[in-house]
Structure formats: structure tokens, C-alpha cells
Amino acid sequence: MQITPGPLSIAPLARTREPDAETMETAKQFEEMFLAQTVDEMLKSVGTGAFGGGHAEEQWRSFLARAFAEQIADQGSTGIAQSVARAIGAYEDADQGEGA
Numbered sequence: 001m002q003i004t005p006g007p008l009s010i011a012p013l014a015r016t017r018e019p020d021a022e023t024m025e026t027a028k029q030f031e032e033m034f035l036a037q038t039v040d041e042m043l044k045s046v047g048t049g050a051f052g053g054g055h056a057e058e059q060w061r062s063f064l065a066r067a068f069a070e071q072i073a074d075q076g077s078t079g080i081a082q083s084v085a086r087a088i089g090a091y092e093d094a095d096q097g098e099g100a
Contacts, residue, residue, distance in 0.1 A: 019085040027084035028073055034080060035069035036062075 019027070043061050072078065 019089055023085050023088050024081065027081040027088065030084050031078065031080040032066075032069050032073045035072050035078070036066045039068045039072075040065035 040062055043065055073081065076082075
């Protein structure tokens, strides 16, 4: 049996135009949340040093993790927000294509 490939019709997954400001802000907020959770998990695995641990450290660790996450996201070096913005754009384009 021989299988011959036929023409493929694959719609692009990401739009080529720049995402609007609202989409980028939403994507950046997602990136900050994701990074905050990641950094918080990393901070759980390191020694506490002179602080000694305890309940107060656990409470304040999330604030430190959020501050680190905001700084990392502001640098724009991870590419998470850009990927999320492209995905949002692809869903918007698909939704507009179905409604047409």
C-alpha cells in the first residue's frame, strides 16, 4: 500500500499583527502569576539562613516571590507574555473566522 500525501490546509496558529495593549497587559499578568508561583516553589527549597524560618517567613515569602516575578516579567526576557499574547490572538482570530 502506498500513501501519497495530499495538500495540507493548516491555518496559522498566531496572528502576524502586533497584539493590542489590553491583550499584552493580560499576558503580562499571566506571566507574573506563573513566575510568582515558580519563584515561590524555588524559595521553598533553599535554606532560610539567619531568618530561622517559621510562620512569618512563609507569609512573607509570597510577597518576595511576587516582587521577583514582577522584576523578571518587566525585563521581558522569558517570552511567556509574548507567547500568551500570540495564543490569545489566535483564539480571537479563530473566533472571528467562525462568526463570519
